[in-house]
Amino acid sequence: MKKITIIGAGNSGLAMAAHLSSCGENVALWNRSKEGIAKLKKTRTIYSYGAIEGEFKIDLVTNDIKEALDGADLILITTPANSHRDLAELIAKNIRKEALIVLNPGRTFGALEFREIFKRHNNEIRPTIAETQTIIYTCRRTGDDSVNVISLKNGVLLSTFDSSRNNEVIKSLPECIQKYFVPAESMVQTSIGNVGMILHCAPLLLNTGWTENPNFNYKYYHDGITESIAAFLEKIDRERVEVSSLLGLKVESTEEWFKRAYDVQGSNLYECIQNTKAYEMIGAPSTLNHRYIFEDIPCGLVPLESAGKSLGLSMTNTGIVIDLASALLDRDFRKEGRDLRNIFYDRDIDFSTFFVGVILNEQDIS
Numbered sequence: 001m002k003k004i005t006i007i008g009a010g011n012s013g014l015a016m017a018a019h020l021s022s023c024g025e026n027v028a029l030w031n032r033s034k035e036g037i038a039k040l041k042k043t044r045t046i047y048s049y050g051a052i053e054g055e056f057k058i059d060l061v062t063n064d065i066k067e068a069l070d071g072a073d074l075i076l077i078t079t080p081a082n083s084h085r086d087l088a089e090l091i092a093k094n095i096r097k098e099a100l101i102v103l104n105p106g107r108t109f110g111a112l113e114f115r116e117i118f119k120r121h122n123n124e125i126r127p128t129i130a131e132t133q134t135i136i137y138t139c140r141r142t143g144d145d146s147v148n149v150i151s152l153k154n155g156v157l158l159s160t161f162d163s164s165r166n167n168e169v170i171k172s173l174p175e176c177i178q179k180y181f182v183p184a185e186s187m188v189q190t191s192i193g194n195v196g197m198i199l200h201c202a203p204l205l206l207n208t209g210w211t212e213n214p215n216f217n218y219k220y221y222h223d224g225i226t227e228s229i230a231a232f233l234e235k236i237d238r239e240r241v242e243v244s245s246l247l248g249l250k251v252e253s254t255e256e257w258f259k260r261a262y263d264v265q266g267s268n269l270y271e272c273i274q275n276t277k278a279y280e281m282i283g284a285p286s287t288l289n290h291r292y293i294f295e296d297i298p299c300g301l302v303p304l305e306s307a308g309k310s311l312g313l314s315m316t317n318t319g320i321v322i323d324l325a326s327a328l329l330d331r332d333f334r335k336e337g338r339d340l341r342n343i344f345y346d347r348d349i350d351f352s353t354f355f356v357g358v359i360l361n362e363q364d365i366s
Helices: 011-022 035-043 065-069 081-094 111-123 165-171 189-190 196-206 227-246 254-261 270-276 297-310 316-331 351-357
Strands: 003-007 026-030 045-050 054-057 060-062 075-079 101-104 127-132 137-143 146-152 157-158 182-183
Touching: 003 011, 003 065, 011 026, 011 045, 011 054, 011 081, 011 137, 011 146, 026 065, 035 045, 035 060, 035 101, 045 137, 060 065, 060 137, 075 081, 081 111, 081 297, 101 111, 111 127, 111 189, 127 165, 127 189, 157 165, 157 189, 165 182, 189 227, 189 297, 196 227, 196 297, 196 316, 227 254, 227 270, 227 297, 254 270, 297 316
Parallel strands: 003 026, 003 075, 026 060, 045 146, 075 101, 101 127, 157 182
Antiparallel strands: 045 054, 127 157, 137 146
């Protein structure tokens, strides 16, 4: 039996650990903060509700990365994308054998960043690194040891750098989760196909007054995304799709993604969101200090804008959201974010040509 290590005990980490344990898999769950898993370390039991029901024993719960990685055949990273850079270094320094590492999800160019950072700290072990377009679960952690799995998504795209191996990589995953993944044609579809940056950033920023109002609660998708906001999201989405077209592989729109992932219908993005039952009861954050901003701006929109501008696009609407987030939170998200020029900072290259070659697997970055 393979040893599976899940990195992160948040929403997705608990859902994945419960799911895989329910299927009889050998699961180790690692979390950076020992406080966040203190209860789980004692009981090693996750209580799951909704689409996955039951209480499930985990083989190992730890905040010791060496213990978590010991003998691991599969490493599933479920943390927010703004932790990927640090995790690439941490795993590189502590891994002892080759394994499959999957970013769930990578967000925009997560696997590119992860591989480059990993190699700076460990050039001997060459793990297979893959990323997904999104996490397969719609879920919310409800306690230190409990999670509500609202639904599981259909057809989540997965890609590694050699897209000819994508089907092989999926078949190497635990059998109980294989059916939720489909092989992408390339990392264009998983990275530029990142719809979280479309759905998470602008609506939260445009609802700042309601979000910060202690006397008001609203449903994030069904109340917070009005027809006008959805129409603005479609403008950002068209810029995202245009970037993919210039990379030689057009990705689906967010509206099309809803129809495929949740099997819903609608004549536009607003209708698709309103018709998605899994989103009906998802509450809005109560602060802008949330992963919808601190993950999806620097690891979603910033690299999207960077890629688009390197390809000659203006990226006007994407830039508006980054500017608004930076102004409201008084931070320079472009400086902090996953700008691809920062990832490949030591290379004397024509960036645009190099970038297209790497993302399409036509040029090695070894």
